[in-house]
Each structure stands twice: as C-alpha cells, then as structure tokens.
Amino acid sequence: MKRLEGKRCRVVVAMSGGVDSSTVAGLLLEAGHEVIGITMKLYDNTDQELADDGRVLEGTCCSLDDVSDARRVADHLGIPFYVGNYEKVFMGAVVKDFVDAYASGRTPNPCVRCNDVVKFRSLLAKARALGADYLATGHYARTEYLEDGSVMLLEGRDVKKDQSYFLAGIPRKSLSQVIFPLGDMTKGEVRAEATRLGLPVASKPESQDICFIPNNDYAAFLESAAPDRFRGGGDILSLEGLRLGKHKGLHHYTIGQRKGLGIAAPEPSYVVEIDPGSNTLVVGDRKDVMAMGLFALEAKWLVDVPDAGYPVRARIRHNDVGSAARVYPKDDGRVDVHFDEPVLAVTAGQQVALYDGRRVLGAATIEGTLWEPRRG
C-alpha cells in the first residue's frame, strides 16, 4: 500500500466475495485509487448447487452466493465489477492436475497451482490488458522493494494467517505487478476495517476448504471426476509385506496419515507409501515416515537461484512452520533439500516452499524423499 501513496493507480482486485478481498477493495478505494473488482468463475457449480436430494452443497467455489456477495460489496463501494470466466484454464491446469496427482498416489495442493497458473498469470494478464497498474488480492503476505529495484515476497505479519506458502510458486515477474494490502494486518484488524467500511460481508465466516470440492469430500469428487481411475479397496501392507487390513481406495489417504486406517496395532501406524501400481497402502511406525531430505521438481525461484548448500527453512505443507535445511538446486528444475533433523511425512505432490528468514526464495513440487533414516 505504501508504494501506492501519492499516486492514483488503477487496481484490479480479485474479489472472492469473502471478507479479505472485499476489505482490500474498500481500503484501496478509500486511499483514492481507481478500483475494479473481478470475480473469477473457475468452476461451473450452477447445476450442482442443489444435489439430487435437494440439499444445498456447501463449500463450493464460485457459488452464486459468493459471486453475489462480491457483487454486493462492489455495489456498496460503487466500483465496476465483472465476473471473469476462467473455467477452461482452471479445468486444464488445476482440476486435471489435482485428479492426475491423486491417481498417481500423490497429494496435490490445488491452491498453489491455481495461484501460479490462474490468479497470478491469467488474471494478472487481464488486469494488465485493462490498463491496471496492479492486481491486488486478499492474501496475508507482503512484498518488499529493494534498492536495486528487485521485489521480494515476505511472509504476512500475522504469522497465524500467513499465506505466503500458497504464493511461493507464482511467477517472479508478477511480484512487481501485485499488491497485498492485508500483509501488515491481522485477521482481527481486517474484520474491524470491514466493519468500519460497512461491508456487507464483514462477519462472513472463513472458507477453509478447497473451493471446487463440494462438502470437502475429496474422495467423492475424484470418483465422480474420473470413475475409472479411482479403484476400490486393496491391501494394507506392513513394510515387511504382511497384510494388515483393507483400504477404501488409495485416494482416501495421504503420507503420514494415522487416523482412519482401521487396523488394530499396539503402536500407531502411519501411511508410509501409496502405490497405485499394486493398489496397496504401506504402513509403518513413526520413524518409518521420517526423512532426512527430499527432492522436488519444477522449481520456481522468486530470487536468483541460490548456491548449493544455501541454508533455508523448508515448509513442506501449509500448516508446517518449517525445518532448517540446506538447498541444492540442480539442472532441469530439480532441487534437493537436506534437512538438519529428520522431518515427518514428506509427501509427494505437496509443495516445498523455501524461506530465508521471512523472505520467500521459491518453491518446488515434492517428488520423493532422500535418505529415510531406517529404510534408506
């Protein structure tokens, strides 16, 4: 926001209908900027809002309710508002990737992918084409301009709400074209601002789930999206190959999962391996799901590529605070991460985000573990 002071900028705000992005629009307008609201229609839920039994499906994105909330906020603020159709790119880049990843035994993060391909590429391009100086979103993250003109991505000030993990893989060149007006605020402050601005969504509850999955039921979504690719149950094996039970279909599980396995054992069992080839789930002890390192692909850097051995904090999922590690960038976008201490549940398909202090260096998609302490 500071960067915009003293200028009147044209800013496109990505409006979801939630309190965060609505507040962004209100604050930018109040600061004197020309604000244009755009809601991205990512997924067609118009026919699915009412299930066959008439019950309303919850937690679906681009629901008409969310679009109309965003429209109400725009009306309240008196700003131009549009619904952009991103169904095709979202289907091709995010939903297909999500289904493919689960079918190959991985656990994907569609929000990461959406930010990279849809929000900070397609929507940003549209904002630029509309003559906007910036695209603004409601993410809890910050940008920092260095003296040499380069731009860095930082964690949000409110560490509990920080969403920089989801942004770690966005195109580097987008950083100078986006603003995150909530990066210095706490959620409580944002709600207070929304109330002060009289926004009709000020007390709307948080949405936590993945937007295109109705009722947060991943398994049902996958089974209806690709019925032939998600087989039914198979064996749960121990690392030694003993049959311990039956699983419900591999897409119900993720690495490190310990609840809902349905096997009786004196020690807690953890999912160690998901093998779609043999349709088996391999479980072991806690130590079996620890790793000293990981390798990841499709690395994207928000800084110049670090030297081999550069010390970082590596976060392997959104709710992971991160572990001390050293990073070894390779050719072809591969990056190896060597942890100082063993780390629990490195999960293929998730993103590893790399930090230097509060600064985000880059991210890559986890492909596998390195040096499992016991099995390696």
Next chain:
Amino acid sequence: MKEPRIYLDYNASAPLRIEARRAMEAVLDGGPSNASSVHGDGQRGRKAVEEAREQVAAAIGGRPKEIIFTSSATESNNLAIVGSVWAAGADAGDLIASTTVEHPSVLGPLEWLEKDRGLAIARIPVGPSGELDREAFSAALCRRPLLLSMIGANNETGVVQDVIELCQEAKAAGAIVHLDAAQWIGRLPFSVHKIPVDLVTLSSHKLGGPQGAGALWVRGGTKLEANIRGGHQERNRRAGTENVAAIAGFGEACAAACREMAGQGPRIHALRERLWQGLRERCSPVVLNGEGAKRLPNTLNISFGQVDGETLLIALDLMGISVSSGSACTAGSLEPSHVLNAMGIDEDNARAAVRFSLGYGTTSDEIERTITAVTEAVHRIRSEAG
C-alpha cells in the same frame, strides 16, 4: 466533462422509445385496471391492450386476433414449440426440426422435449457464413418433422436466413412452421403474407418497447395448447392478467419502429458499415463473423485476432461503451458462443468475438468515438498478451 456513455447493445435490449414510454405512462396514470374487469376502469385497460394488439399485428401484416401477448419472446418460443407439439398430439419418436444456431429459449424447450418426452430433434447445421445448410435442411424435411422451429435473424451474428424459400419447403413437407423473429421485427420488413409461416415470435424490448412483454402470432387455424392455464385471457391460450402498461408500450414501439424503418434502416446500415470499415483498417487482423450472408443492418459481430472478447468488453465498459460478447451465464461470466461454434469458428476466435449492435439512437459521432476507443483497447490488449 465526462463523455456520455455509448450504447451499442441493441440486440440485448434497445432503449425505451419515447412513444412507448408515453403510452405506458398514460396507462399507469390512468388508474387501476384489470383488462378483464367489466367496469369502466377495466374497459380502459382492455382498450389499451386491443389497440396494442392491432399495432403489433400490423407490424407483420397479421390480424389482431392472431396475436397472443406473453411476458417475453422466451415465453413465446416456449409456447410456440411446446404448445404446437402438444396440440398435435406428439408421441415419443416424433420429430422436430430446428437448427444449431437457435436462441437458448428455443434450445431449452427442444432439449426438454428430447430428454424428458422422447421426441427426436433434427438440428440442422449452418455453413461458415451462418446460413443454413440447404442439403441438410432438405434431408431433415424428408424425415417429415411435425414442426420446424427456426431463428429468422440471428441475435449474435445478425445473419438472416432465406426464410421464404425455407418456409415454403417446410410447409410443402407438411410441417408446422415457427419462426423466431425477435431480432427481425422492426429492423427489416416482415410480412406473414409473404412468408408461409404458422407461428412468429416477437419481442418488445428488442425494438424499443419495454421489457416484460412479448407476442406470439398464430396463423388462424393453427392448433396450440396453452402452457399457462387457469384463465381465459388471450383467448384461453395464455392465462394471467395482462401487463397492460407494457403491452401498450410494446404496441407503440412496434408502430414507431415500422414507421421509421425505411429511414432508419439505411442510416443504421451506413453507420454499421463505417464501424466495420474503421475497425478493419485500424485493428487488423479482424474477422467478420457472418461474412457473405445477408445480415441485419444493425449487427456487427467480429473477432479481433489475439484478443480475448471478455477482456475487450470490460475494457470498453470502463471507457463508457456497452457491447456484448458470447452469452452471459447465471453468475454473469461469459461462455463461448454456440452460434459461432456451429459456424465452424474455433474456440479461440469464438472467444475473441465481440458484438456491436446499433439502433435508432446511434449517432455518427458515437461510431467515430467507438472506433477510436476499440482501437486503443485492442492494441493495449495485444501488447500485454504478446
């Protein structure tokens, strides 16, 4: 000073004509009136409805008693299709012929009859210009359809079908013939004496009347089952208290549009050609969708190379110009056009399409400003895309 907005979306809804507004105000100011009531207040409304019926009938050379007032052209299309098929006692397996470039208000009832009632639908394709494929048309008629339902002038491209020949052929094959002329009436001459047709859909707000009124012309002797029952209005063919003010406005708008057509048609056509010439020269590459076909004088549908139509529409809106692109879904986002798809236009070019539709209020100055604004927006979008 801020320049006034430019409205180039007459095919979505035309501005209300002053004659229509005055007629509506006269009704609204006249006091309460249910046109079915026996007393003087009711008779005042009845008179307004019947005068409008004469005006609407006159616009197409029909008789007043052949006009059924509805709420919209969408309702008229539903009534024409479902009502005639029902009255003919259609069974599962019976055939309806239609085309791939219909308005959603025709596609919808046809899909329902097909999926829910087991009727067969022959959807006749169009060529690259948007004109019906005559061989496919004849082949469909050989299958002896009960009904032919066809759009006369397309809402998206303005392409006008050769309705006289097509309807003659369909009548000769024994079909009931329905023409959706919502975009045609008031823009080009239309007469039910020249076109052998049984059912004609008319819209009020496309020709400068108010929204909330439409009509279906039903040639005397054509059997039709009501879709809305429970009242004797409109000769038992459309129950529900008449929307007297809207109907009165519709009638006056019909009269005004037809009266002005000989003068406005060529004027609007010249403006449309100037717009096309200006954009072709300054925004190349551009493709005219519907090129080679006869088109409505007011409609220009073009695809700008390497430009997303949705982005161009928003950019123009921010510059104060209203145009349209594709068709809006419930949420208000745009879907690629099934009409352009049916013409064999690939998805990229369909997404690059923008429709300019002009009308009685369009001025030469507006067209010049539009050319300048579109040129600026298209060049900016292309430079950001590249």
